[in-house]
Amino acid sequence: MLPLRTPRLMALFGRKKLTVGLDVGSGLVKAVVIDHSGSMPEVVKVAITPLNDTAIVEGEVMDQGIVAEAIRQTLAATGAKTKHVVAAVGGRDVIVKKIQMERVKEQQARERMRWEAEQHVPFDMDSVELDFQVLDPDGDGLDMNVLLVAAKQELVEAKQALLIEAGTSPTIIDVDAFALHNGFEANYPDAKYGNIALLNIGNEATNLNILHDGVPILTRDLAVGTRRMREDLQREHGLGAEEAEDFLRGYDRHPMIEGVVALRGEEIAIGMERAVTFLASSQRNFGAIRAVYACGGGSRVPGLMPWLSGRLRIPVQPANALARIAVRDGALEFLATDEVAPLLMLPVGLALRAAA
Ligand SMILES: Nc1ncnc2c1ncn2[C@@H]1O[C@H](COP(=O)(O)OP(=O)(O)OP(=O)(O)O)[C@@H](O)[C@H]1O
Ligand SMILES: [Mg+2]
Structure with missing residues (x-):
């Protein structure tokens, strides 16, 4: 069984020259290869393979053969010989929670963590993988703040089985929310x-991550994304799936998209408001969110970010996974950088982490 690793634990692992961050998304399988041998990490290859709409549904792999094949293809396209692949788990079977507990030494905390x-x-403790990070190790209060991570074992095992079927030997299974945070932090210090x-x-x-002074304090998944928007366009305007997809990936705002943006944007806004309400009620002195950053394929939908910004009354800006990371010439080959960079936050974060 592979342990889940928090940022502190990652520091125990030595540098590997090439790391492949693999993001098995329901729409796109994405791999980013980062070379860690120089003074700064450098993206040397990006490969993306689309999946059909039925291969992964609601986070569950429906057709392991198809998904494994897409992973195999994506990794082959990177040309990387290494089998050192870093992947992640997420969704409702992973919980990240900031808790307070009596201040004890790390080893003692580890022993107590299950309790x-x-x-x-709310998981059965017999089949759960736990990890944690003390957020204020140098504090002197009676209590300490701990970021607790719990993942259902079957989820981690299923991911490993998938990766093994795809011909890799995964060394690390990370948590989506941490990898996203890691990619984000590297680009937006x-x-x-x-x-x-x-x-x-x-x-x-839509993965929502709320950070306080750079530390993730709440992560949630909202059941909304481009698949819904595509379905909306098909249903409301009689478009074919490809036509609908072209609108969502395009650069122009269009009256047909405005309705979809408002409908699905509202779901995202409500999800955020609920999270903020929860934090305000459970944490002392939780202030307002000062900025929202958006990435993922859905962030490219024309008009969505300005709509969210108006609705939430907070600046919403794009988060580019390659904003501050060196990219070797040819790494993206025929992919357009500005189109794919927003999609790569998770795999970039995964590939970066292994070098910590
Ligand atoms: N250049 C692009 N190439 C492919 N898809 C794009 C592009 N730009 C936007 N998209 C849209 O983004 C979606 C994929 O976004 P993303 O890769 O963030 O999702 P995912 O990780 O596959 O999904 P999830 O995390 O929800 O399982 C596609 O389904 C498509 O609608
Ligand atoms: Mg994704």
Whole structure:
């Protein structure tokens, strides 16, 4: 069984020259290869393979053969010989929660974590993988803040089985929310202060990550993404799936899209408001969110970010996974950088982490 690793634990692992971050999304399988041998990490290859709409549904792999084949193809397209692949799990079977517990030494905290988790996590403790990070190791209060991660074991095992079927030997299974955060932090160091929301608007889910002074304090998945928007366009305007997709990937705002943006944007806005209400009620002195960053394929939908910004009354800006990371010539080959960079936050974050 592979342990889940938090940022501190990652530091124990030595540098590997090439790391492949693999993001198995329901719409696109994405791999980013990062070379860690130089003074700064450098993206040396990006490969993307589309999946059909029935291969992964609601986070569940419906057709393991098809998904494994797409992974195999994507990795082959990177040309990377390494089997050192970093992947992640996420969704409702992963819980990330900030808790408070009596201040004890790390080893003691580890021993107590299962008991602590029982108080906070609605999973059966016999089949759960736990990890944690002490957020204020140098604090001197009686209590300490701990970021607790709990993932259902079967989820981690299923991911490993998928990766093995695809011919890799995964060394690390990470958590989506941490990898997203990691990619984001590398590109937006200025976002370390205050309360920030990061939205990864994907094909079938939107990952919401709320950060306080650079630490993720709440993560949630909202069941909204480009798949819904495509279906809306098909149903409301009689478009074919490809036509609908072209609108969503395009650059022009169009009256047909405005309706979809408002409908699905509202779901995202409500999800954010609920999260903020929860934080305000459970944490002392939780201030307002000062900025929202959006990535994922859905962030490219024309008009969505300005709509969200107006609705939430907070600036919403694009989060580019390659904003501050060196990219070797030819790494993206025929992919358009500005089109794919927003989609790569998770795989970039995964590929970066292994070098910590
Ligand atoms: N250049 C592009 N190429 C492919 N798809 C794009 C592009 N730009 C936007 N999209 C849209 O983004 C979607 C994929 O976004 P993303 O890769 O973030 O989702 P995913 O990770 O596959 O989904 P999820 O995380 O919800 O399982 C596609 O389904 C498509 O609608
Ligand atoms: Mg995704």
